[in-house]
Amino acid sequence: MNLRAAAQPNRLALRRMGIDTYQEPVLYMxxxxxxxxxxxxxxxSRVELALRDRTIVATLNVVTGEFLTPLQAGLSEAAWRLLGAREGDEATLRHPAPLESMGHVRAKVYGRRLTATAADAVVGDIAAGRYSDLQLAAFVTACAGDRLDMEETIALTRSMTNAGERMQWGAGMVMDKHCVGGLPGNRTTMLIVPVIAACGLRMPKTSSRAITSPAGTADTMETLAPVDLDVASIRRVVERTGGCIVWGGAVRLSPADDILIRVERPLDLDSQGQLVASILSKKAAAGATHVLIDMPVGPTAKVRSAQAAAVLARQLQEVGRALGLNVRVVQTDGLAPVGRGIGPALEARDVxxxxxxxxxxPAELERRAMGLAGAILEFAGAAAIGTGLETAMAVSRP
Structure with missing residues (x-):
C-alpha cells in the first residue's frame, strides 16, 4: 500500500499534458x-479540482498506459490555465456540488419561460465553467429557434453582460459595430476601425472567432497582430490610437458567450434570442454607447430575407434600449462573398x-467598409447626414 496515497486520499500531483481542448477544461486520470x-x-464524470484559492470543474477522461501514473492528475491546457497550476503543484479532487441551475434548463426544455433569476443562475454557472459540453448543448438547444421571447432575451443579455468584466471609458461616445455574419470574406472591421479612430472617435472593437464561417475577425486580425490583449493593454492601445481590434474571449467580456459559441459552432445552431444576447452583451461589457449592426441579407447569409432582417433589427434595437445602448441597423447585400480570399490568411491579404x-x-470590400464607416460617422455626428461615405473615403485615401 502506498503511504502517501493513504495519507492524502484525494490529492494528486498535477501534470501538464499539453493537450489543446480549446476552452473546455479536461482532466486525465x-x-x-x-x-x-x-x-x-x-x-x-465531472470533477472539481481545488488549488490554492482557485477551483474548477473539469470533464474526466480515464487513461491507461504508463505516460500518466496513478498518483498524477493530467490537465488539458484550458484546465491548467484556469486553475493557475504550476509544476510540482498538488490539487484536491472531489465531486462538485449539485448543479442546481440545470433545473432551469430542464424547465426551459419543457416549455417554461427563462426568468431573470433563472438566467442569472444559468449564465453564472456557465461563466464559472460548471457546465459540461453536454449540459451546454442542452441549454443551447432549449433556446434554439424562436424559443426566447423579448423579456427572456433581455434577461439573458443582462445576465451575460454582468457575468464578466466591464470596461468603462468615461464621458463621451464609444463607437462599436458588429456584422451579423454568414458572409465569407466580410472583413470590413479591419478597415473601419482605423478610419473611425482617425476621425477622433473611440472604437475599442472586440471581435469573435469563427462560429459558422471559415474565419472570424479575431482569427483574421491574429495573422497580423496579437488579439488576446488584457483589459489594461486594450486601454493603453485605445488611449494611444483611439481604437483596437481584439478577441473578446481573452478579456472575460461576457465570458459565457465564448463558452456557448464553442458549443454552437459544431451544433450549427443559431437561436435569434441567443444571437442578440451574444452581440449586445459583448458591446455593453466593452463599454460601447453607440453600436452599428451590419446585417447582410441573402440566401446563404445568416439572415435570409428582408422580413427576417426587419424582425431581427427590431429585436436588436429593443434589447439595446433596455441595456442603455444606441443601436442602428444597416441592411447590406448578402448575395455573394466579399473580397477574393476565404480564411484568415487570405482575408488578411485582401484587407x-x-x-x-x-x-x-477588392473594390467591393473597400466599398462596403467605407459605406459602413460613413454610417458610423453620421451616427456619431462626426459627418453630416449624406456625407459619411465621402468623409470616410477622404480619410482612407488622403
Whole structure:
C-alpha cells in the first residue's frame, strides 16, 4: 500500500499534458488511480479540482498506459490555465456540488419561460465553467429557434453582460459595430476601425472567432497582430490610437458567450434570442454607447430575407434600449462573398491590399467598409447626414 496515497486520499500531483481542448477544461486520470476508485469517478464524470484559492470543474477522461501514473492528475491546457497550476503543484479532487441551475434548463426544455433569476443562475454557472459540453448543448438547444421571447432575451443579455468584466471609458461616445455574419470574406472591421479612430472617435472593437464561417475577425486580425490583449493593454492601445481590434474571449467580456459559441459552432445552431444576447452583451461589457449592426441579407447569409432582417433589427434595437445602448441597423447585400480570399490568411491579404491601395485590391470590400464607416460617422455626428461615405473615403485615401 502506498503511504502517501493513504495519507492524502484525494490529492494528486498535477501534470501538464499539453493537450489543446480549446476552452473546455479536461482532466486525465489513470484507471488504477485510488481517487478514481474511492470516489467512483468514471469517464465523463465531472470533477472539481481545488488549488490554492482557485477551483474548477473539469470533464474526466480515464487513461491507461504508463505516460500518466496513478498518483498524477493530467490537465488539458484550458484546465491548467484556469486553475493557475504550476509544476510540482498538488490539487484536491472531489465531486462538485449539485448543479442546481440545470433545473432551469430542464424547465426551459419543457416549455417554461427563462426568468431573470433563472438566467442569472444559468449564465453564472456557465461563466464559472460548471457546465459540461453536454449540459451546454442542452441549454443551447432549449433556446434554439424562436424559443426566447423579448423579456427572456433581455434577461439573458443582462445576465451575460454582468457575468464578466466591464470596461468603462468615461464621458463621451464609444463607437462599436458588429456584422451579423454568414458572409465569407466580410472583413470590413479591419478597415473601419482605423478610419473611425482617425476621425477622433473611440472604437475599442472586440471581435469573435469563427462560429459558422471559415474565419472570424479575431482569427483574421491574429495573422497580423496579437488579439488576446488584457483589459489594461486594450486601454493603453485605445488611449494611444483611439481604437483596437481584439478577441473578446481573452478579456472575460461576457465570458459565457465564448463558452456557448464553442458549443454552437459544431451544433450549427443559431437561436435569434441567443444571437442578440451574444452581440449586445459583448458591446455593453466593452463599454460601447453607440453600436452599428451590419446585417447582410441573402440566401446563404445568416439572415435570409428582408422580413427576417426587419424582425431581427427590431429585436436588436429593443434589447439595446433596455441595456442603455444606441443601436442602428444597416441592411447590406448578402448575395455573394466579399473580397477574393476565404480564411484568415487570405482575408488578411485582401484587407492589406485595400489599405495599401494595391492594383487589383477588392473594390467591393473597400466599398462596403467605407459605406459602413460613413454610417458610423453620421451616427456619431462626426459627418453630416449624406456625407459619411465621402468623409470616410477622404480619410482612407488622403
Amino acid at each position: 489513470h484507471g488504477d488511480c485510488h481517487v478514481c476508485r474511492s470516489e467512483g469517478f468514471e469517464a465523463q 492589406l491590399a485595400v489599405l495599401r491601395r494595391q492594383p487589383g485590391a
